Amino acid sequence: MSQQQTTQTLPAPCIIDFGTIVDREDMKRLLNDLGRVRYIHSLENTQQSEGEGWIQEVFSDPHRSTLVANGSIYLNIQSFDYLQIQKSPENRTYFDLIQDNRQLRLIPLSNSLQDPEGRNNLNVDFEEMLTDVLSSKWDMHVDEDDCPF
Numbered sequence: 533m534s535q536q537q538t539t540q541t542l543p544a545p546c547i548i549d550f551g552t553i554v555d556r557e558d559m560k561r562l563l564n565d566l567g568r569v570r571y572i573h574s575l576e577n578t579q580q581s582e583g584e585g586w587i588q589e590v591f592s593d594p595h596r597s598t599l600v601a602n603g604s605i606y607l608n609i610q611s612f613d614y615l616q617i618q619k620s621p622e623n624r625t626y627f628d629l630i631q632d633n634r635q636l637r638l639i640p641l642s643n644s645l646q647d648p649e650g651r652n653n654l655n656v657d658f659e660e661m662l663t664d665v666l667s668s669k670w671d672m673h674v675d676e677d678d679c680p681f
Contacts (some may be wrong), residue, residue: 559615562627564590567587567642570641574634584641589607592608592609598611598612607629612629624639
């Protein structure tokens with residue numbers, strides 16, 4: 533009796549509103565647009581710290597650290613084994629990054645549906661301000677060159 537090998541491939545996972553994500557690229561894509569979050573850091577189910585910050589960068593590098601300090605969050609997905617998407621009793625989505633006995637919970641504070649630009653407005657505003665300052669500095673130098681004194 534011969535066995536036939538099937539070359540049928542399974543469909544890609546489909547995770548909607550809750551579930552566990554182990555693929556690093558999926559984790560990266562999901563976390564990349566969170567914007568402003570409240571975070572809760574726990575070790576062995578004991579809260580160590582909490583605060584608020586902006587997701588500045590999400591990356592995958594075995595030689596770099598995840599950093600949370602001074603309102604800035606740099607997430608290295610290689611610091612975690614998996615990500616769980618869950619919903620609070622108030623029906624708000626939150627994300628738990630898990631690694632052994634460590635958990636970093638991220639609770640979005642900005643909503644990309646309400647503010648699609650999110651923190652990008654901050655960068656644009658800063659760039660415009662910087663351009664204005666440099667432009668006025670340039671104008672000042674030009675005016676000084678025209679001055680006969």
